[in-house]
Amino acid sequence: MGTVGLSFGAATSGQGFDVASTVTQIQASEQAIETPWKNQLTALQAQDTVFTSLGTDLSTLTTSLQALTDFQGVFAEKQGSSSNTDLLSLTAADSTAVAGSHTVVINSLAQTSSEVSSAISNASDTLSGSVTIQGQEFDIDSSDDTLATLSAAINAADIGVKASVITDSSGSRLSLVSGTSGAAGQLDVTSSLSGASSGAIAFQVGQTGKDASLTVDGVSVTSSSNTVSNAISGVTFQLLGSSAGTEVQVEITNDNTAIATAVNSFVTAYNAVIKDINTQEGKDSSGNPEPLYGNPTLAMIQSQLTGSLFAGAASGSINNITQLGIGMNDDGTLTLNADTLNGALNSNFSDVTGFLQNSGSFAQTMATTLNNLGTQAPNGAVYLAQQQNSAQEAALNTDISNEDAVLAAQKTQLTDELNTANEILQSIPSQLNEVNEMYSAITGYNTGNGG
Structure with a gap:
């Protein structure tokens, strides 16, 4: 515990001292023990933020690569x-x-079979007899004795025939259209229908099924x-x-257009990860190193990711990404030449497909690399770094909590002791006054007037 000098004036002043500020001064050195812990905790939390962003961008890169390696994806379109x-x-x-x-x-x-009845002058004319369609007989009774109700009954029977009533200037007819196109849907209609005012109703072929x-x-x-x-x-x-x-x-x-879009998405996603890494290799606007400056996990991710661009087996005439129009810039990001890619697709489509989808190919090898770099449990590099940080943060928080508990107990003890001392100091003037009064009473000497 540090030494603190108390300033309370003359002992006989009765002023005492400020207990709260005195306790704060005494504990200042003890609280300073927590400063490096809290600084380390802040640094780890800043790393967590960057690791989370990096993990998200690595996941996006993985998804963009899957679009190129999917056998039923854009290369199959x-x-x-x-x-x-x-x-x-x-x-x-x-x-x-x-x-x-x-x-x-x-x-x-192809034609769809249809038949149409002869016209009756009055659509509400009462019908009688029967009609057989595709072997299904419809006997006329009071429930289906008009063209409209007969049409509804045929449709309700669900025999693969659509019935409707057609009305024009010459009258109304029952139209039948097969639900099956072609020769297999040829209609077979026989009729003994008649109308009360129109006589026999015959059917004729509208269109032959063919x-x-x-x-x-x-x-x-x-x-x-x-x-x-x-x-x-x-x-x-x-x-x-x-x-x-x-x-x-x-x-x-x-579908070269869809493929080009997918390759461009891959390049964009890759560049996002590289930019995350590049940002951490410098200092912030205040001149302080970025949270992951010099971090070995970041260096490993950068090394393996860059290396994967040039790994994987060739496929026919395609043996590197530059033949797909993908080039690398000085900062490690990629650019895509759409014309070069389109030319490769037009001249060597199967080789390009194999370069991305064959076992051991460029894209399959990169996919394996990405699985070992991201937030995938239990072996992803970002995942492991986050777990390590989490363990360190938990230990630091425990140390801080324990130290806070010690300081709280100490503060209570110090406050009680210093309050007692302060009360003693504040009582000295009254005690001296009592002594003087006793002295005067015994000696007759008045200390208050100097006599």
């Missing part, structure tokens, strides 16, 4: 185009499609629908017209 969109329109090209050119000739479109007929790369193909998905693997297209002998070129290409 395809685009399609038609040389004659009046006859054929591309609908979709999925990951099973293979880039290439196909020649399609549309001989005839499959589409086309050739794809010289191979004859039929389709029950004008939406064709069985002609080119992974490709769906819509037939819009027929013109026998007219060739339509269908081009299936890799």
Whole structure:
């Protein structure tokens, strides 16, 4: 405990001293023990903030790399185009499609079977008899004895036929349309219907069910629908017209635009991590070292991350990232040349894919490196650094709490002792006065007037 000089004037003044400030002075040296602990705690907490940000950016980098290594990701996406969109329109090209050119000739479109009844002059005319559709007989009774109620009954039966009432200037008719396109949906309708005022009601074919007929790369193909998905693997297209002998070129290409976007996202995410590291290698605006300046974990992350850019096996003609248009700047960040990447994709698509997705490839090797650098438990470098800091912070907080408890007990003791001493000092004048009065009473000498 440090030595503190008390200043309370003459002992006979009765002034005493300020107990609270005296206790503070006495404990100042003891409290100074906590200063380096608190400074260390503040430094560790500043490191935690940087590690958290770095961990987030490493996670973003991992996610961006996964977009390139995913077998069903952007490298599997395809685009399609038609040389004659009046006859054929591309609908979709999925990951099973293979880039290439196909020649399609549309001989005839698919048709959906339909039939329509003869007209009756009054739509509310009462019907009688029966109608059989696709083998399902509908006997007319009071619940379905008009065109409207009969139409509703057919639809409710759910036999794969859509019924409706069509009304024009010549009267009203019952329209039947197959729910299945092509030849397989051909309607079979027999009728003994009659109307109270119109007589027998007959049905006639509106359109015959027919499959589409086309050739794809010289191979004859039929389709029950004008939406064709069985002609080119992974490709769906819509037939819009027929013109026998007219060739339509269908081009299936890799989606270079989506790939370029994914590669650019990777470059951006990588640069964010490098900028995090570069920032920690200097001083802040006040001239103080950054929280992770000289930190070995940071140096290890930088070394392994940079090294991973040049690791991994080659794939055919592609053996380094510069062939993908990715170059390194002086500060360690990356830039992407979109033209170089597009050229590589157009000329060596499978090799580029392998460079990113083959076992032991560049991207697969970097993915393994990233798994060892981030916040992944139990071995991620950032995770381990955070755990180490957490343990140190817990120990420091315990030391500070224990010291605070000692100081609190000491403060109570000192305050009690100094209050007692202060009371004694403050009572001295009255005690001296009592002595003087006793002396005067005994001697008759008055100390108060100097006599």
